[in-house]
Amino acid sequence: MLKIDHLTKRYGDTVAVNDLDFEVRPGVVTGFLGPNGSGKSTTMRIILGLDRPTSGRATINGQTYDQLRAPLREVGALLDAKALDPKRSARNHLRALALANRIPRSRVDEVLEFVGIASVANKKVGGFSLGMSQRLGIAGALLGDPQILLFDEPVNGLDPEGIRWIRDFFRSLAKEGRTVFVSSHLMSEMAVSADEIIVIGRGKFIRSGTVDDLTADAKGTVFVRAADPHALADVLRGAGAEVEGTDDEALSVAGMSAPEIGNAAFAAGIAVHELTPQRASLEDVFMDLTADALEYGHHDAEAS
Amino acid sequence: MNSTPNLVDTTRSEWLKFRSVRASLIGVLTFFVLTVGLAVLVSFVIKTNWNHRDPARQLVFDPVTTSLVGVFFGQFAAGVMGARFITSEYASGGIRTSLAAVPQRWRLSLSKVIVLLVVFSVLSEIATFLAFSVGQVIYKSGHLPTGSLSNSTDLRAVVFAGVYLVLLTLIGYALGLLLRTTATTISVFVAVLFIVPIIMNFLPSNWQDHVNKFLPSQMGAAMMSPDLTQQAFSWGASALLLTLYTAVLLVVGTVVLTRRDA
Numbered sequence: 001m002l003k004i005d006h007l008t009k010r011y012g013d014t015v016a017v018n019d020l021d022f023e024v025r026p027g028v029v030t031g032f033l034g035p036n037g038s039g040k041s042t043t044m045r046i047i048l049g050l051d052r053p054t055s056g057r058a059t060i061n062g063q064t065y066d067q068l069r070a071p072l073r074e075v076g077a078l079l080d081a082k083a084l085d086p087k088r089s090a091r092n093h094l095r096a097l098a099l100a101n102r103i104p105r106s107r108v109d110e111v112l113e114f115v116g117i118a119s120v121a122n123k124k125v126g127g128f129s130l131g132m133s134q135r136l137g138i139a140g141a142l143l144g145d146p147q148i149l150l151f152d153e154p155v156n157g158l159d160p161e162g163i164r165w166i167r168d169f170f171r172s173l174a175k176e177g178r179t180v181f182v183s184s185h186l187m188s189e190m191a192v193s194a195d196e197i198i199v200i201g202r203g204k205f206i207r208s209g210t211v212d213d214l215t216a217d218a219k220g221t222v223f224v225r226a227a228d229p230h231a232l233a234d235v236l237r238g239a240g241a242e243v244e245g246t247d248d249e250a251l252s253v254a255g256m257s258a259p260e261i262g263n264a265a266f267a268a269g270i271a272v273h274e275l276t277p278q279r280a281s282l283e284d285v286f287m288d289l290t291a292d293a294l295e296y297g298h299h300d301a302e303a304s
Numbered sequence: 305m306n307s308t309p310n311l312v313d314t315t316r317s318e319w320l321k322f323r324s325v326r327a328s329l330i331g332v333l334t335f336f337v338l339t340v341g342l343a344v345l346v347s348f349v350i351k352t353n354w355n356h357r358d359p360a361r362q363l364v365f366d367p368v369t370t371s372l373v374g375v376f377f378g379q380f381a382a383g384v385m386g387a388r389f390i391t392s393e394y395a396s397g398g399i400r401t402s403l404a405a406v407p408q409r410w411r412l413s414l415s416k417v418i419v420l421l422v423v424f425s426v427l428s429e430i431a432t433f434l435a436f437s438v439g440q441v442i443y444k445s446g447h448l449p450t451g452s453l454s455n456s457t458d459l460r461a462v463v464f465a466g467v468y469l470v471l472l473t474l475i476g477y478a479l480g481l482l483l484r485t486t487a488t489t490i491s492v493f494v495a496v497l498f499i500v501p502i503i504m505n506f507l508p509s510n511w512q513d514h515v516n517k518f519l520p521s522q523m524g525a526a527m528m529s530p531d532l533t534q535q536a537f538s539w540g541a542s543a544l545l546l547t548l549y550t551a552v553l554l555v556v557g558t559v560v561l562t563r564r565d566a
Contacts (some may be wrong), residue, residue, distance in 0.1 A: 048401055049407040051565040066407040069308045077404060083397025085325065092324035098404045100317035102309040141403070 001026065002047070002148050002179055004212050006056035009042050009203075019056070019202040024097030024181045026147065027041040029170045031194030032183040037205035037291050041079070042181040044152050048077055060148060072101040072201055077150040081264060086126025090136050091115060094143060101267035103144050111139040130157040138169075148179040167193045187286035201290040222258050224251040225274035226265060235268045236261060250274075315407050316416040322389065322419050331385040336431055339378030339469070344442070345374050351446035368451040368458050371439025372432060372528050373463045376521070379472045382428070383493045384486075386476030388422055391486040403566050408412045413481065413558040420473050428469035432528075436462045455529040464543060465528035472497075472520065478550065481557030497521050518556035520546060 002024040010015040017039040045051040047058040049065030094108045112118040115135040200204040226232040233243045241256040406412040426514040440450045451458040482488045513535045523542035
């Protein structure tokens with residue numbers, strides 16, 4: 001169980017992570033979604049004990065990362081695929097990690113085979129493409145056969161085939177009962193690869209749930225055509241709805257359901273010609289949820 | 305897979321890291337060329353010009369120190385290798401992978417120290433014994449005075465020339481821990497060993513007598529010289545004090561490592 005417990009991280013005056021508090025369940029792929037600079041990478045680094053939280057903590061089965069004696073056997077992570085010594089071979093890179101965590105040497109060849117880079121295992125990793133480096137990073141994450149896996153923006157720079165491979169791979173890890181925690185700034189990616197999503201913005205928790213949960217209670221609008229749109233707009237505003245006129249004398253109504261609008265129009269004696277609920281797209285939901293965060297984000301050029 | 309890894313495991317991991325990059329091999333070769341190669345060159349030049357030497361200088365000729373002169377060049381190769389053992393990880397970002405694998409940071413640092421200590425103890429002693437022996441062969445062939453390993457003072461000078469190199473390797477590593485970038489670390493290392501002594505030359509000479517003996521290079525000279533110079537600490541005191549410098553830097557560097565965000 002991966003638990004984020006009232007986690008806060010400040011860098012000087014900047015608050016990168018602001019009182020985040022959530023749990024990541026095993027058996028599903030959990031997406032960690034937020035715009036760039038919203039604190040996803042900082043949270044990941046704190047989970048791995050690389051950065052020290054200002055307050056709160058992140059725990060793995062009740063222990064903070066630096067209490068783990070053989071961390072790679074409990075948590076596998078891929079933060080930055082290019083963050084390794086370019087002059088070392090892929091095999092030696094993994095062997096050094098295996099030695100430090102007392103993982104059998106045979107496991108190195110297993111994971112190299114699994115991610116499909118066994119043929120270049122003795123080549124220096126500096127010459128690897130981003131896709132190959134990502135695969136090596138995944139090999140490193142899997143090395144200790146951990147129950148918890150963290151991936152920071154894993155699809156960045158991958159080709160479509162690689163993206164599909166990685167999605168299927170996350171699903172299979174989750175199906176094996178592992179905890180899979182994947183960050184992304186792309187809602188569309190999370191929609192297809194994650195079962196549950198945690199949305200943050202400006203370091204703050206915004207909301208969490210399944211993809212359906214997130215879209216269901218997002219502000220949907222209703223498209224309305226009426227005989228007298230101006231009169232109907234006044235009626236609906238009076239009932240507390242947000243009404244915007246469209247170019248061709250139609251209305252876009254938020255805050256009321258289609259039946260409520262129909263009833264209100266009937267009561268006011270205005271003929272309705274069309275009444276169409278518009279379901280919010282995932283992108284709309286995401287933009288809506290993180291709008292505040294983005295506005296601020298443009299002002300301070302803070303890195304994630 | 306169910307046993308707990310310990311210092312031995314991290315040290316084996318660091319040893320693999322050390323020997324699995326070609327830069328280490330190049331570094332070791334450079335170290336030998338400077339420490340042994342330059343000593344041989346200097347010994348050869350001395351032998352060739354011996355008969356033109358002023359008799360007073362012939363009288364004070366020190367066959368031990370002159371054969372070990374390469375140590376003062378080899379120390380830069382050693383220091384750079386010590387520094388790069390950590391700064392190259394900061395440069396590539398590999399430090400984060402290392403720390404994720406070994407979150408007990410003091411243990412990671414201790415393992416690196418053990419690897420450098422063992423590797424450079426062996427390399428440095430081989431290099432200084434080789435430089436000394438080849439130097440004496442050259443001197444002997446020119447009928448110059450020679451030193452001998454059966455003389456305990458000469459033996460001590462050769463052994464402690466190697467000790468000096470090991471300590472400087474570790475100082476390079478400790479500075480790397482503190483400064484994190486290779487360029488800054490090497491600049492500071494060179495400044496301490498090379499530039500500070502030059503600046504000291506501009507001090508009044510009675511100050512110099514009191515200050516110079518605290519410089520690592522002066523301590524090195526005392527450690528590898530059979531004769532005691534008046535303005536220096538004894539070889540034993542120098543070795544102790546330089547070991548103390550090294551230990552303090554290592555402790556401070558490691559404490560900083562454990563406190564800092566990576």
